[in-house]
Amino acid sequence: MPLFSPHDQYVRVKQHCGELLSEVRKERPLVHHITNTVTINDCANITLAAGAAPVMAGAAEEAVEMAGIASSLVLNIGTLWPGQVDVMIIAGKAANERGIPVILDPVGVGATTLRTESALRILRECNVTILKGNEGEIGVLAGSGGTVRGVDSYGCSGDPVDVARRCAEVTGTVVAMTGEIDVVTGDGEVYLIRNGHPMMDRLSGTGCMAASLVGAFAAVASSPSKAAVAALAAFGRAGEIAAPGAAGPYSFRTGLFDALYSLSPEDLRDGTQVEIRRGI
Numbered sequence: 423m424p425l426f427s428p429h430d431q432y433v434r435v436k437q438h439c440g441e442l443l444s445e446v447r448k449e450r451p452l453v454h455h456i457t458n459t460v461t462i463n464d465c466a467n468i469t470l471a472a473g474a475a476p477v478m479a480g481a482a483e484e485a486v487e488m489a490g491i492a493s494s495l496v497l498n499i500g501t502l503w504p505g506q507v508d509v510m511i512i513a514g515k516a517a518n519e520r521g522i523p524v525i526l527d528p529v530g531v532g533a534t535t536l537r538t539e540s541a542l543r544i545l546r547e548c549n550v551t552i553l554k555g556n557e558g559e560i561g562v563l564a565g566s567g568g569t570v571r572g573v574d575s576y577g578c579s580g581d582p583v584d585v586a587r588r589c590a591e592v593t594g595t596v597v598a599m600t601g602e603i604d605v606v607t608g609d610g611e612v613y614l615i616r617n618g619h620p621m622m623d624r625l626s627g628t629g630c631m632a633a634s635l636v637g638a639f640a641a642v643a644s645s646p647s648k649a650a651v652a653a654l655a656a657f658g659r660a661g662e663i664a665a666p667g668a669a670g671p672y673s674f675r676t677g678l679f680d681a682l683y684s685l686s687p688e689d690l691r692d693g694t695q696v697e698i699r700r701g702i
């Protein structure tokens with residue numbers, strides 16, 4: 423006999439999403455980013471809008487010290503420069519030693535050899551807690567095939583849920599795969615999150631911001647997968663609230679920050695659209 427019925431479990435996950443949002447605002451965790459130069463400001467502001475505190479620190483000389491005071495670390499390979507992966511690995515190892523979660527956003531993996539080798543090296547040399555990518559990126563890292571052009575996903579080969587499961591198996595991480603439906607899996611169940619809006623795909627940086635939010639929620643959560651579910655549901659919910667009032671991508675961007683800032687734990691609890699399936 424399972425301890426909880428599927429319906430009980432569904433209600434508990436939704437409740438937990440709301441609780442984690444409250445916890446982020448109460449704890450205001452410091453999220454250390456080593457990230458790209460395109461979306462760095464949006465990542466800082468979305469972290470603030472959620473109630474957490476961002477710091478962007480990319481120098482080798484301060485990587486260990488910053489990881490020493492942060493509550494989570496977000497590594498994003500969007501605009502790599504020579505030596506940046508070395509810094510990411512120094513920070514990642516320091517984060518691992520302290521036991522704080524490490525989130526990897528393998529932006530554009532599969533598009534070039536440098537990106538693929540860099541993502542694989544980080545996964546090999548650091549203990550990545552949550553791997554957050556779009557369908558193409560996760561398909562590439564699962565080894566089952568994904569198409570990435572520049573930083574854009576052209577999808578993965580096969581059933582996205584199977585691909586996410588396989589990626590979690592191969593990498594030993596919790597996988598948070600974004601898209602029209604987000605899939606989170608790796609330490610138990612598989613979660614499908616149906617929040618969000620197509621406008622989120624029309625704005626550069628929504629994938630990076632999703633990783634920042636996963637970092638903020640993982641910093642205060644005991645379960646990495648539940649943190650990723652709550653973060654993606656919160657971001658998706660903010661997108662749903664912002665889209666009807668937007669004239670286009672740029673007013674949507676403003677609305678997205680405002681909606682996340684104003685999102686109540688009760689709205690997140692009630693508005694989270696999650697399906698739970700048996701995991702690996």
Ligand SMILES: Nc1ncnc2c1ncn2[C@@H]1O[C@H](COP(=O)(O)OP(=O)(O)O)[C@@H](O)[C@H]1O
Nearest residue numbers: 556600601602618619620622623628629632657
């Ligand atoms: N068509 C869509 N419908 C709903 N939400 C979407 C859609 N496309 C993207 N999103 C949301 O936008 C965010 C970024 O996802 P995605 O576009 O897959 O990332 P990336 O920018 O890395 O390609 C995620 O929170 C995802 O849920």
Ligand SMILES: Cc1ncsc1CCOP(=O)(O)O
Nearest residue numbers: 458460500626627628629630
């Ligand atoms: C356009 C671009 N080029 C390098 S990083 C970047 C931003 C990617 O943002 P996202 O994948 O979050 O949409």
Ligand SMILES: [Mg+2]
Nearest residue numbers: 626627628629
């Ligand atoms: Mg994008």
